Amino acid sequence: MRTFGSVLVRGLLVGLFAGLLAGTFAYVMGEPHIDSAIAIEEAAGAAHTHDAGGQAVPAEAEEEPLVSRTGQRAGLFLATSLYGVSLGGIFAVGFALFRRRLRTGSDSYAALGVAAAGFVGIVLVPFVKYPPNPPAVGDPETITKRTVTYLLTVVIGLLAVWAGVAASRWAQRFGPAQWIRLGVGAAAFLATVVVAYLILPSINEVPGSFPATLLWQFRLASLGTQSVLWLLLGLGFAAVIDRRTPVSQSEVVAA
Amino acid sequence: MSAPTPARSVAVPAISPRLLAVALLAVGLLLMLAYLVAFDQGAVSQSGMYLHELMHDGRHLLGVPCH
Numbered sequence: 001m002r003t004f005g006s007v008l009v010r011g012l013l014v015g016l017f018a019g020l021l022a023g024t025f026a027y028v029m030g031e032p033h034i035d036s037a038i039a040i041e042e043a044a045g046a047a048h049t050h051d052a053g054g055q056a057v058p059a060e061a062e063e064e065p066l067v068s069r070t071g072q073r074a075g076l077f078l079a080t081s082l083y084g085v086s087l088g089g090i091f092a093v094g095f096a097l098f099r100r101r102l103r104t105g106s107d108s109y110a111a112l113g114v115a116a117a118g119f120v121g122i123v124l125v126p127f128v129k130y131p132p133n134p135p136a137v138g139d140p141e142t143i144t145k146r147t148v149t150y151l152l153t154v155v156i157g158l159l160a161v162w163a164g165v166a167a168s169r170w171a172q173r174f175g176p177a178q179w180i181r182l183g184v185g186a187a188a189f190l191a192t193v194v195v196a197y198l199i200l201p202s203i204n205e206v207p208g209s210f211p212a213t214l215l216w217q218f219r220l221a222s223l224g225t226q227s228v229l230w231l232l233l234g235l236g237f238a239a240v241i242d243r244r245t246p247v248s249q250s251e252v253v254a255a
Numbered sequence: 256m257s258a259p260t261p262a263r264s265v266a267v268p269a270i271s272p273r274l275l276a277v278a279l280l281a282v283g284l285l286l287m288l289a290y291l292v293a294f295d296q297g298a299v300s301q302s303g304m305y306l307h308e309l310m311h312d313g314r315h316l317l318g319v320p321c322h
Contacts, residue, residue: 002266004274008281026316034312067308079292079313086289093278093285096267107266123318132318135311146320147294218315225316241266 002241008092010240015088016081018232023080025228030221031073034134036214038069041136084229091118091233095241108238115234117161123226125157126150129197134218138205149200156196164189293319 002010067075095114102110130150138146168185206215239245268274290299293314297304314321 001264001268004268004277007267023313026313030316031312034315065308066304067311071309072312075309076312076316079310080317082288082310083292083313083317086285086292089285090282090289093282097270097275097278099265099267100269110265127318130320132315133320134315135321138320138322140322143320143322150320222316222318226318229317243266 011092014236015084019081019084022229023077026225033218037134111238119230121157126153160192
């Protein structure tokens, strides 16, 4: 048995590791699309200043940005790392609090299960309703509304996962066949998600002129980044928490 | 080849009120960190828009709504 502090520190370190690698994925797969989107944004911005009736206001366009593009590319790694550390810590706390309620003897399976639940609830459910947008898409005036609805989908996603698990356990009374439990669990999850999707407002701020291919590629890169993060969180946490993980001879001697 | 034996005990301590308090405190601090990355507009961190702009690409690629 490990102490709570030891579990938490392991989660933070795994999160840092997962965040750094997710940042690498995002840098390779996502940055080109962000650059393309910013080029479109700047082209549109230039066109707008021309439209402003002769009185050009070039100050906005030529203003030195607060952080250069190079800085933002480095900041990408800072963002994914800090986000990974945060998720890794929360993951570890969640694991510690819920481990005894998970009906598996294997800490590895438990870690992978928590990661799968987190990925579905925190990534997939929000992604389908409010897919992420590249720069140049999105009305700054609706940012509050978009942030609140996004956070709602995160909460609802986690609730839906919980509903699915609770329903599948409840369904055990109908017999030992596993398809009954899985079916009832999936139905409860889907029902929760569908009802939430219908109630939450639809938001589509993609300009008609924005290239569809770029939008698709950006969203795929975003989903990939988050998939890498959660996959490595689950695998990494399983590796550091399961006492059956093989340890090298040198580590044993050192310990 | 022998079948893997399931671990009889789990790797984490049982939950006590004190542990629960520490756990909730940790989650609170970690959520603040996530907020800083994902949602800060400078008003809370008192950094102006610097942190917001620095972590701009990450926020977009982590699926969080942005400007």
